[in-house]
Amino acid sequence: MLSLADEQWGLVTSQQVEATGIAKSTLARQVRNGVFERAGTGVYRLKGSGAVEHLELRAAWIQLDPATPAWERSAAQGVVSHRSAAELFGLGQLPADIHEFTLPQRKQLRRSDVRLHRARLDDADWTRRGGLPVTRPRRIAADLLAEREDPGAVGQIIADALRAGLESSADVAAAVAPYALSHGFRSGDGLGLLRWLLELSGDPDQATWIAQAARPVGRGDA
Structure with missing residues (x-):
C-alpha cells in the first residue's frame, strides 16, 4: 500500500488497495491511526508524504478511474x-x-x-x-x-x-x-x-x- 502511494504522489484509492489483496479493514485502520487521511471519496493520502503541487487536481483525476494505477492510464x-x-x-x-x-x-x-x-x-x-x-x-x-x-x-x-x-x-x-x-x-x-x-x-x-x-x-x- 505504501509503495503504491509513493508512485501516485502519496495517493491511493480503496479499489487499488483491495486489488493488492489488502482488506478494506486494514485501510480503515490506517486511516484511524493517522497513517492515511481522506483526500476525496474513496481516495486517501499518505500523511507526511511531502508537499505536492496541484494535489486536489491529482486526487480528482485519480478518482475518475479509481481502479487503475496512474502509470497505466491513457487519455x-x-x-x-x-x-x-x-x-x-x-x-x-x-x-x-x-x-x-x-x-x-x-x-x-x-x-x-x-x-x-x-x-x-x-x-x-x-x-x-x-x-x-x-x-x-x-x-x-x-x-x-x-x-x-x-x-x-x-x-x-x-x-x-x-x-x-x-x-x-x-x-x-x-x-x-x-x-x-x-x-x-x-x-x-x-x-x-x-x-x-x-x-x-x-x-x-x-x-x-x-x-x-x-x-x-x-x-x-x-
Whole structure:
C-alpha cells in the first residue's frame, strides 16, 4: 500500500488497495491511526508524504478511474483540460476553481468541483506534465474558445505559451481556425483570429509570432 502511494504522489484509492489483496479493514485502520487521511471519496493520502503541487487536481483525476494505477492510464481515463490545463502549465490568469477533464465517453462524478467534457483527443492534442495527462496549449486555446471564454484571457494564455516555447504560432493558428467564424472572422481564418487574440494580450512580440505563423510551410529563414 505504501509503495503504491509513493508512485501516485502519496495517493491511493480503496479499489487499488483491495486489488493488492489488502482488506478494506486494514485501510480503515490506517486511516484511524493517522497513517492515511481522506483526500476525496474513496481516495486517501499518505500523511507526511511531502508537499505536492496541484494535489486536489491529482486526487480528482485519480478518482475518475479509481481502479487503475496512474502509470497505466491513457487519455481514455481522462485528461486535464480547459482552465485546469492552463493552470497546470502556468499559462494566463483564469481562475481554476473547478477541476476540468476531457474524456472520450460520458461519465458522471458526483462532485460539484469537477467538470467533465466529452471529446476524443488525438495523441497530438495532449502531453504529460508533472505526471498528469494534460491538453497541449493549442488545444487549451481551442477548447476555451469553444466555451466562449473571454478572448483577452485566451490571448494571454496563447502569448504565455508562445513565449515559453511550448507551441509554434502556426500550430496555434491551425488549432483555433475552427472558431474563426464564431468570433467574427472569415471561416477557417485561424491566422486572423490568432492576430486578434494576440493584439488583445498586448504582448510586444505579437508581430513576430504572426509573421512566423504566416510563413509558408517548408520555407526557412532567409
